[in-house]
Amino acid sequence: MPVRPSHSPAPTRSPAPLHLAVALDGAGWHPAAWREPGADADRLFTAGYWAALVAEAEHGLLDFVTFEDSLSLQSTDPDGPDGRTDLVRGRLDAVLVAARVAPLSRHIGLVPSVVATHTEPFHVSKALATLDYVSRGRAGLRIQISERADEVRHFGRRAAGGGATELYGEAADHVEVVRRLWDSWEDDAEIRDAATGRFVDRAKLHYIDFEGRHFSVKGPSITPRPPQGLPPVSALAADAAVYPFLARATDIGYVTARDADEARAAVAALPRTPHVFGELTVFLDEKPEAAERRLQRLDAAHGAAYTSDARVFAGTPELLADLLLEWREAGLTGFRLRPGVLAHDLPAITRGLVPELQRRGAFRQAYEASSLRGLLGLARPANRYAPGPDAPASPTAPAAA
Amino acid sequence: MSKPLKQIHLAAHFPGVNSTTVWSDPAAGSQIEFDSFVHFAQTAERAKFDFLFLAEGLRLREQGGEIYDLDVVGRPDTFTVLAALAAVTEHLGLTGTINSTFNEPYEVARQFASLDHLSGGRAAWNVVTSWDAFTGENFRRGGFLPREERYERAREFLDTAHELFDSWDGGEVLADPVSGEFLRDAGPGAFAHRGRQFDISGHFNVPRSPQGRPVVFQAGDSDEGREFAAASADAIFGRYGTLEEGRAFYADVKGRLARYGRTPDELKILPAATFVLGDTDAEARELAHEVRLKQVSGATAIKYLEHVWNRDLSGYDPDGPLPEIDPEPGENTIALGRASVRMNRDPVAVAREWRELATARGLSIRELVIETTGRQSFDGSPLTVAQAIDGLVQADAADGFILVPHLTPGGLDVFADTVVPLLQERGVFRREYDGPTLRDHLGLAAPRARALAPAHR
Ligand SMILES: Cc1cc2nc3c(=O)[nH]c(=O)nc-3n(C[C@H](O)[C@H](O)[C@H](O)COP(=O)(O)O)c2cc1C
Numbered sequence: 001m002p003v004r005p006s007h008s009p010a011p012t013r014s015p016a017p018l019h020l021a022v023a024l025d026g027a028g029w030h031p032a033a034w035r036e037p038g039a040d041a042d043r044l045f046t047a048g049y050w051a052a053l054v055a056e057a058e059h060g061l062l063d064f065v066t067f068e069d070s071l072s073l074q075s076t077d078p079d080g081p082d083g084r085t086d087l088v089r090g091r092l093d094a095v096l097v098a099a100r101v102a103p104l105s106r107h108i109g110l111v112p113s114v115v116a117t118h119t120e121p122f123h124v125s126k127a128l129a130t131l132d133y134v135s136r137g138r139a140g141l142r143i144q145i146s147e148r149a150d151e152v153r154h155f156g157r158r159a160a161g162g163g164a165t166e167l168y169g170e171a172a173d174h175v176e177v178v179r180r181l182w183d184s185w186e187d188d189a190e191i192r193d194a195a196t197g198r199f200v201d202r203a204k205l206h207y208i209d210f211e212g213r214h215f216s217v218k219g220p221s222i223t224p225r226p227p228q229g230l231p232p233v234s235a236l237a238a239d240a241a242v243y244p245f246l247a248r249a250t251d252i253g254y255v256t257a258r259d260a261d262e263a264r265a266a267v268a269a270l271p272r273t274p275h276v277f278g279e280l281t282v283f284l285d286e287k288p289e290a291a292e293r294r295l296q297r298l299d300a301a302h303g304a305a306y307t308s309d310a311r312v313f314a315g316t317p318e319l320l321a322d323l324l325l326e327w328r329e330a331g332l333t334g335f336r337l338r339p340g341v342l343a344h345d346l347p348a349i350t351r352g353l354v355p356e357l358q359r360r361g362a363f364r365q366a367y368e369a370s371s372l373r374g375l376l377g378l379a380r381p382a383n384r385y386a387p388g389p390d391a392p393a394s395p396t397a398p399a400a401a
Numbered sequence: 402m403s404k405p406l407k408q409i410h411l412a413a414h415f416p417g418v419n420s421t422t423v424w425s426d427p428a429a430g431s432q433i434e435f436d437s438f439v440h441f442a443q444t445a446e447r448a449k450f451d452f453l454f455l456a457e458g459l460r461l462r463e464q465g466g467e468i469y470d471l472d473v474v475g476r477p478d479t480f481t482v483l484a485a486l487a488a489v490t491e492h493l494g495l496t497g498t499i500n501s502t503f504n505e506p507y508e509v510a511r512q513f514a515s516l517d518h519l520s521g522g523r524a525a526w527n528v529v530t531s532w533d534a535f536t537g538e539n540f541r542r543g544g545f546l547p548r549e550e551r552y553e554r555a556r557e558f559l560d561t562a563h564e565l566f567d568s569w570d571g572g573e574v575l576a577d578p579v580s581g582e583f584l585r586d587a588g589p590g591a592f593a594h595r596g597r598q599f600d601i602s603g604h605f606n607v608p609r610s611p612q613g614r615p616v617v618f619q620a621g622d623s624d625e626g627r628e629f630a631a632a633s634a635d636a637i638f639g640r641y642g643t644l645e646e647g648r649a650f651y652a653d654v655k656g657r658l659a660r661y662g663r664t665p666d667e668l669k670i671l672p673a674a675t676f677v678l679g680d681t682d683a684e685a686r687e688l689a690h691e692v693r694l695k696q697v698s699g700a701t702a703i704k705y706l707e708h709v710w711n712r713d714l715s716g717y718d719p720d721g722p723l724p725e726i727d728p729e730p731g732e733n734t735i736a737l738g739r740a741s742v743r744m745n746r747d748p749v750a751v752a753r754e755w756r757e758l759a760t761a762r763g764l765s766i767r768e769l770v771i772e773t774t775g776r777q778s779f780d781g782s783p784l785t786v787a788q789a790i791d792g793l794v795q796a797d798a799a800d801g802f803i804l805v806p807h808l809t810p811g812g813l814d815v816f817a818d819t820v821v822p823l824l825q826e827r828g829v830f831r832r833e834y835d836g837p838t839l840r841d842h843l844g845l846a847a848p849r850a851r852a853l854a855p856a857h858r
Contacts, residue, residue: 154603199470
């Protein structure tokens with residue numbers, strides 16, 4: 001494989017623009033974020049709070065926002081509540097939040113998180129298809145697994161344990177079922193043929209007949225194929241052990257590379273994943289010292305230094321732009337940024353970082369597509385069950401592998 | 402002094418997967434695009450309706466081993482579409498039918514609590530109990546639930562959900578940046594439920610929602626269903642909209658409430674009904690007949706008969722007489738995926754009754770089906786319809802109606818424009834919403850604490 005020298009001259013062909021997403025969670029990713037001015041922490045459980053954040057992200061022409069979620073109370077303890085009273089606790093269902101803001105936004109992608117290991121893929125598939133309908137093609141899905149013992153007790157129907165490899169295997173099956181269900185209606189299955197009295201052409205509805213280790217699902221979906229065909233699926237890998245899952249199941253993998261070399265390694269490990277995004281927590285101010293000071297102030301309020309699985313960046317939008325473009329050289333196609341404090345760092349992204357990237361020709365000036373797949377440069381996929389244009393006319397012809 | 406006039410409750414059932422919807426009409430739009438839902442919901446809100454209602458079916462219906470293709474097929478996910486509708490309406494209640502067999506309490510309670518937050522207190526849950534193995538094939542758990550257990554699970558599901566809703570009392574979130582206390586106490590949301598159907602414990606992660614608990618509806622009709630409703634529901638989505646049947650059902654169900662320490666106005670009875678409006682009664686009747694012919698095509702009539710006969714009747718002429726042969730005994734295998742609302746009677750008896758009716762009146766198969774599938778329909782001029790609805794409510798045949806128009810999405814428009822103003826003039830229907838929540842619209846008090854629910858610990 002040719003290795004690019006690290007100090008190569010600027011490429012003659014300008015590389016593809018970056019994709020940017022923002023991860024919305026509570027008042028922001030720093031544990032003391034909710035105590036900051038303007039954090040609106042008493043409104044976390046209202047629709048208006050989320051609508052305002054999404055409007056801000058859309059103002060910045062971002063590709064999409066993600067909504068964090070879980071089936072247990074947030075905790076620093078992996079097995080159950082930590083009993084703390086000084087941190088944001090409680091959250092609303094991410095799919096419902098995304099649906100609630102969909103009619104109030106027009107361009108930005110909406111990507112809720114779903115825990116694959118406790119949910120029914122049949123329900124998830126139709127929920128995301130419906131999010132795609134209510135947003136007119138802007139739905140995406142972030143899949144996660146849960147290893148938490150308290151979540152197992154919340155459902156009470158499966159044994160704890162299994163280990164991450166097993167759980168990611170189950171999640172991959174889950175995604176496979178979700179996607180087959182999205183395809184279980186051909187796009188033109190609804191015929192409304194008054195002459196024969198048939199509303200649908202049942203030949204264009206397909207049983208998915210999925211049989212896996214953990215579950216079997218018959219299909220078809222009760223919801224017709226969503227506008228995007230297959231809404232993009234994404235997942236986070238906090239370590240390389242999760243890359244095989246990203247490779248199998250996702251259109252967008254988020255990786256927590258700490259530097260350009262790690263980014264390059266992640267990209268090399270995921271050659272067929274359409275998008276590999278870097279994941280960073282960001283604290284942005286006009287002066288680097290101001291960002292550092294703010295992070296220290298937050299740490300002091302919290303009583304501990306902030307740590308994260310992802311790299312923590314505190315600095316100016318210009319310096320962040322430098323870093324993102326350097327990592328783009330490593331092959332990343334975009335970034336999912338976790339604002340340290342949503343009230344402060346989300347506008348710093350939309351009003352500081354975005355204009356800076358635009359000045360450098362590295363980010364869009366206007367929304368160029370109406371669907372999330374369109375924004376991500378992903379074509380609308382053909383339906384796996386539909387005969388293609390070159391389909392053999394006779395059913396006895398040998399099937400393509 | 403005469404009794405004060407009862408106030409009517411009205412709701413709108415989004416027409417979809419059923420034999421009411423006339424999809425072949427030139428005015429019929431999409432039953433899946435969000436614009437249809439927006440139009441329908443905003444019309445209902447303009448008319449000051451109590452709520453919008455969505456039914457549910459978790460597997461595409463089949464008949465004779467093939468996907469049923471004569472009715473509308475395809476519907477969106479209930480929670481997702483209701484959450485989106487919360488953004489384009491301000492007052493309208495949002496009622497979703499969610500099954501208690503193919504779901505888990507922690508997840509469903511979270512979804513309803515979230516919907517209640519995101520709608521400012523407008524969520525309602527119609528608990529249905531479909532239990533069949535056919536539907537179960539779409540789910541991890543499979544179709545394991547025996548029919549007899551459906552209400553056991555439903556009851557325990559609802560009790561558990563109430564425990565989760567009640568696990569936050571509403572005062573926990575301080576979000577005080579000065580003191581640094583986000584929560585008043587550590588570990589809110591604690592719950593523990595041990596029963597035959599569920600053995601779960603931990604911490605619910607959605608703070609108490611504006612209504613405390615969503616409003617609860619019930620839709621089953623069996624004795625167990627009625628008892629379940631009397632014990633736990635705020636409203637019933639009923640089947641009986643005529644004067645005699647309605648009064649009998651109303652008296653029966655309301656009579657069961659005292660046993661649970663409840664008063665009659667704590668449970669609203671809202672039968673489903675459709676309507677056809679015309680400038681005159683004669684015109685409406687003629688239109689209604691045309692609608693019925695569109696709803697029940699010859700092919701639809703044969704398919705419908707097969708539900709009862711439980712055998713292939715495709716060789717019969719819909720314009721001819723009823724089959725001489727008797728229904729196939731045993732479990733119905735021909736029609737799968739339909740909520741079994743009319744299947745609990747002996748099919749042989751039903752067939753005999755129908756043959757007698759058809760012979761006496763000289764009805765063909767299609768005419769018989771049109772006759773027997775007609776549910777409560779208010780057909781007439783706006784004044785006739787307003788009087789009929791009001792009459793039934795004042796006579797205690799219902800507390801109001803859940804209206805299912807035959808057209809998507811514009812089927813409610815004329816009703817909103819013509820019948821609603823007449824009901825308002827009669828002083829039996831609101832002109833403005835009194836409060837923000839669905840409980841306000843239905844005149845239901847804030848939920849009482851958990852005390853009434855049987856303990857399962
Ligand atoms: C008016 C009415 C509407 C119903 N709507 C639904 C529905 O939308 N989805 C569903 O799965 N079941 C629906 N059901 C079925 C009931 O939940 C229940 O499964 C069925 O009536 C059998 O219970 P029962 O023997 O108590 O009547 C409905 C029942 C009635 C009476």
